[in-house]
Amino acid sequence: MKIDILTLFPEMFKGPFDESIIKRAQKKNLIEIKIHNLRKWADDKRGTIDNRPFGGGTGMVLMIKPIDRALDELKTQDSKVILLGPKGKVFDQKKAEELAKNKHLIFICGHYEGVDERVKEHLADEEISIGDYILTGGELPTMVIVDSVVRLIPGVLEKPESTQNESFSHLTSHVSPLLEYPQYTRPANFKGWQVPKVLLSGNHEKIDKWRKNEVLKITKKLRPDLV
Numbered sequence: 001m002k003i004d005i006l007t008l009f010p011e012m013f014k015g016p017f018d019e020s021i022i023k024r025a026q027k028k029n030l031i032e033i034k035i036h037n038l039r040k041w042a043d044d045k046r047g048t049i050d051n052r053p054f055g056g057g058t059g060m061v062l063m064i065k066p067i068d069r070a071l072d073e074l075k076t077q078d079s080k081v082i083l084l085g086p087k088g089k090v091f092d093q094k095k096a097e098e099l100a101k102n103k104h105l106i107f108i109c110g111h112y113e114g115v116d117e118r119v120k121e122h123l124a125d126e127e128i129s130i131g132d133y134i135l136t137g138g139e140l141p142t143m144v145i146v147d148s149v150v151r152l153i154p155g156v157l158e159k160p161e162s163t164q165n166e167s168f169s170h171l172t173s174h175v176s177p178l179l180e181y182p183q184y185t186r187p188a189n190f191k192g193w194q195v196p197k198v199l200l201s202g203n204h205e206k207i208d209k210w211r212k213n214e215v216l217k218i219t220k221k222l223r224p225d226l227v
Contacts, residue, residue, distance in 0.1 A: 001102065001153055003033045004074050005142055006067065007109040008049065010035045012139045022147060025156045033146070038062075041069035050112055059113030067108060067119050078103040081124045082145075084138030085110045088127030091145055095128070099145070100152035107145070109138030178219040178226055181211040 005013065013035050016022070025031045039047030043065070050060040071081060080102045089095070099105060108115070108124060120127050130141040150156055184195040198210045219226050 001031045001100075001150075002104045003031060003146060004104070004106045005033070005035050005109065005146075006038050006070050006107065007035060007137075007139055007142075008038055008111050009109075009137070009139055010037050013143065016143045016147070021156060022150055025150050025153065028155065030153055030155050031150055036070065036074070038066055038070060041066040041073075053113065057113070061113055062111060062115040062119075064116040064118050064123070067115070068123060071106065071123055074106055076104060079106055080104065080126075081106045081108065083108045083110065083115065083120055083124035083127045084129070084141045084145075085115065085120070085127045086129050086132075086134065087120075088129040090132070091128050091130045091141075091148075093148075096145070096148040097152060099149045105149070107138070107142045109142055111137040178215050179223060181214040181218070 007013070013033075017026075017033055017035075022031075022033075026033060037047075038049050042049050049066045050062050053059070053061045075081065080099070082099075082105060084107060108119065128141070128145065130144050135141065184199060188195045188200060196210065198206050201207070
């Protein structure tokens, strides 16, 4: 998969994309990530990419022209263009799985008071949000989405089955994602805090039944909207 990111702050991506799973995925040539400074496509030497909003108001708005130029250069027939913004559909595991099937993703990181609405209407394939709260820009949401998507690409994780029993990956008869069952490791007794006996029994049928019951119990308690 190829990933291009349009941003005003390229330096923000250095740490998160240079460590852990994303770093290994790049070394394996399973993904290629390129960070682009949007100012590269500005009209003037100062790199102006924003302007005052029509109709008045506070703050500045990212202009459509630099973004259009960038997409003209980067976009191919395999590209999916994603605008990060508060009015988009909230990101979830189902969307991560959908995006992981694409060959090329282009992320547009919004900033300031927003992005010219015509970017959403005419240039982006969709707008995505990572939650109902305000951030300073689309950089952090892009990092979250890329991390979630990359780990689903075949070959990225050493054990592909790792993604099958995670939170939000379980499916009930209603095809709803559930939270993951509790996990324990050694020692079995720590300060009198015991690991459930069924997990020490070696009876895999009982263990599987216990885990399924825990999944439903935890999900009903913490996220009743999922069941």
